[in-house]
Amino acid sequence: MIKNLTCIICPIGCNIEVEIKKGEIVSIKGYSCKRGEEYAKSECKNPLRTITTTVFTIDGKVLPVKTDKPVPKEKLFDCMKAIKSTKVSLPIEIGKVIIENIEGTGSNVISTNNMR
Amino acid sequence: MVKSTDLVIIGGGPAGMSAAISAYNNGIRDILILERAETLGGILQQCIHNGFGIHKFNEELTGPEYSWRYEKQILELKIPYKLNTMVTEFTRDKIITAVNEQDGIFKIKAKAVILATGCRERPRGALNIPGTRPSGIFTAGTAQKYINIKGYMPGKSVVILGSGDIGLIMARRMTLEGAEVKAVCEIMPYPGGRARNVEQCLNDFNIPLKLSHTVVEIHGKHRLTGVTIAKVDENKKPVPGTEEYISCDTLLLSVGLIPENELAKSAGIELDSVTGGAVVDQNRQTSVKGIFACGNALHVHDLVDYVSEEAEIAGKSAADYIKNNGMSPGSFARNIIIKTGGGIRYTVPRKITSITDAKIYFRTSGIYRNAKISIKEGERVVASIKKKRVVPAEMEMIKLTGDNIREIKGGIVTFELEGLHD
Ligand code: SF4
Numbered sequence: 110m111i112k113n114l115t116c117i118i119c120p121i122g123c124n125i126e127v128e129i130k131k132g133e134i135v136s137i138k139g140y141s142c143k144r145g146e147e148y149a150k151s152e153c154k155n156p157l158r159t160i161t162t163t164v165f166t167i168d169g170k171v172l173p174v175k176t177d178k179p180v181p182k183e184k185l186f187d188c189m190k191a192i193k194s195t196k197v198s199l200p201i202e203i204g205k206v207i208i209e210n211i212e213g214t215g216s217n218v219i220s221t222n223n224m225r
Numbered sequence: 226m227v228k229s230t231d232l233v234i235i236g237g238g239p240a241g242m243s244a245a246i247s248a249y250n251n252g253i254r255d256i257l258i259l260e261r262a263e264t265l266g267g268i269l270q271q272c273i274h275n276g277f278g279i280h281k282f283n284e285e286l287t288g289p290e291y292s293w294r295y296e297k298q299i300l301e302l303k304i305p306y307k308l309n310t311m312v313t314e315f316t317r318d319k320i321i322t323a324v325n326e327q328d329g330i331f332k333i334k335a336k337a338v339i340l341a342t343g344c345r346e347r348p349r350g351a352l353n354i355p356g357t358r359p360s361g362i363f364t365a366g367t368a369q370k371y372i373n374i375k376g377y378m379p380g381k382s383v384v385i386l387g388s389g390d391i392g393l394i395m396a397r398r399m400t401l402e403g404a405e406v407k408a409v410c411e412i413m414p415y416p417g418g419r420a421r422n423v424e425q426c427l428n429d430f431n432i433p434l435k436l437s438h439t440v441v442e443i444h445g446k447h448r449l450t451g452v453t454i455a456k457v458d459e460n461k462k463p464v465p466g467t468e469e470y471i472s473c474d475t476l477l478l479s480v481g482l483i484p485e486n487e488l489a490k491s492a493g494i495e496l497d498s499v500t501g502g503a504v505v506d507q508n509r510q511t512s513v514k515g516i517f518a519c520g521n522a523l524h525v526h527d528l529v530d531y532v533s534e535e536a537e538i539a540g541k542s543a544a545d546y547i548k549n550n551g552m553s554p555g556s557f558a559r560n561i562i563i564k565t566g567g568g569i570r571y572t573v574p575r576k577i578t579s580i581t582d583a584k585i586y587f588r589t590s591g592i593y594r595n596a597k598i599s600i601k602e603g604e605r606v607v608a609s610i611k612k613k614r615v616v617p618a619e620m621e622m623i624k625l626t627g628d629n630i631r632e633i634k635g636g637i638v639t640f641e642l643e644g645l646h647d
Pocket of ligand 1: 145
């Protein structure tokens with residue numbers, strides 16, 4: 110299988126072609142520097158994304174939150190579901206843990222703003 | 226009664242806060258920030274996504290987190306600010322009329338003023354799309370505010386016109402919140418936003434990006450029921466026969482930002498017809514002495530990190546201006562105008578007024594490969610840089626040293642780009 114990626118590390122935006130056989134990377138072409146190669150590898154093996162979203166407070170306010178570490182891309186929607194079913198009470202400080210180890214990813218959901 | 230203050234900063238977003246801290250660190254204590262909203266931080270409060278601060282803090286922060294780094298300093302340094310305060314009048318002799326609930330209407334005479342009023346979205350009115358005018362059409366920024374601040378979704382099935390960064394970010398945001406984003410249409414042959422956002426906001430969710438496409442008709446009586454999109458030719462004219470109907474209840478417009486320049490206008494400050502912001506020199510001083518501008522009020526930046534950096538320059542310049550009682554150090558004075566040649570859309574600054582190191586930021590007008598960008602005086606190259614690839618969505622910079630500037634004998638230099646057009 111050939112996977113085509115656009116490297117997002119710098120504005121040059123190299124088109125990188127990764128050949129994958131039986132789940133293993135056999136070749137990577139098209140990158141111009143090491144950072145591009147690293148990016149292609151992690152994108153193919155285990156793409157990770159930080160989730161940024163909001164939770165409601167008990168009195169109906171909206172608090173922005175994020176995962177403190179990126180989570181596997183395929184778990185984005187499961188994590189969203191868990192976050193959406195959470196309600197928090199105020200006051201809350203920036204950086205406070207709202208959900209620990211969300212969906213077993215090892216990442217915590219934390220508050221990204223102060224709110225009273 | 227007219228109160229007098231050394232430095233008034235209009236706008237308490239990232240530019241205003243950074244300018245205030247910089248002025249403070251350069252010795253000014255009598256500072257007042259006037260902010261229209263009920264918090265500091267400006268637009269960052271609704272930009273809950275991350276990617277802010279990579280240059281400044283070497284970390285990926287969300288908008289509110291980035292803002293907090295500055296708010297904290299404002300509080301620690303006890304720099305005064307007024308929230309919920311609207312500036313209603315601003316004159317070139319630096320008299321500001323403002324209003325809020327506590328003080329009523331008040332006037333301040335400032336020694337120096339920094340305009341840090343940010344930018345606004347191009348409204349749909351400017352767009353002339355034929356068809357009906359149902360509800361369900363929002364600017365991307367309005368939708369962002371509804372979802373991230375007020376907590377409700379503007380719709381369930383979405384088409385986005387324009388691929389600016391906010392549009393891309395909103396495509397992901399609405400998808401995560403359960404909406405179906407059916408397409409992002411971009412009239413240009415290349416995306417308006419940064420590659421990273423195309424990848425992580427669209428490609429991650431298989432949202433089609435239709436380049437060289439636009440919305441040609443809007444359907445629906447009370448609520449939007451769908452849009453017709455079509456391919457456009459090189460002159461951005463729809464190509465007959467390429468129309469495609471997409472049913473949707475929401476259309477987001479992400480067709481660009483323009484500097485908020487009403488106050489600059491009212492003070493008679495010279496404006497740049499390309500950026501829509503004030504014409505400034507390398508100190509970010511406008512055509513009116515003692516009035517400075519920075520951040521998105523000056524030109525729309527792609528990263529808030531650059532806004533903060535630019536605001537630091539403005540803050541320091543304003544501090545110097547106040548400390549020197551409005552006199553600029555004479556022997557260093559120069560009056561050089563920067564003109565743009567082919568391939569360059571604009572530069573900031575557009576004037577060089579002193580022999581001090583200056584960073585000249587610029588945007589190209591298209592995508593170029595193997596580009597060489599030079600600043601020339603006549604045929605002589607003053608400075609140049611080479612870039613493998615330049616794109617309009619990413620701001621670039623050439624540094625001029627004091628020596629470079631001393632060597633410029635006349636009053637005009639030109640920015641030129643040579644390279645392969647994509
Ligand atoms: S591979 Fe290297 S040069 Fe190419 S886009 Fe990625 S970081 Fe930039």
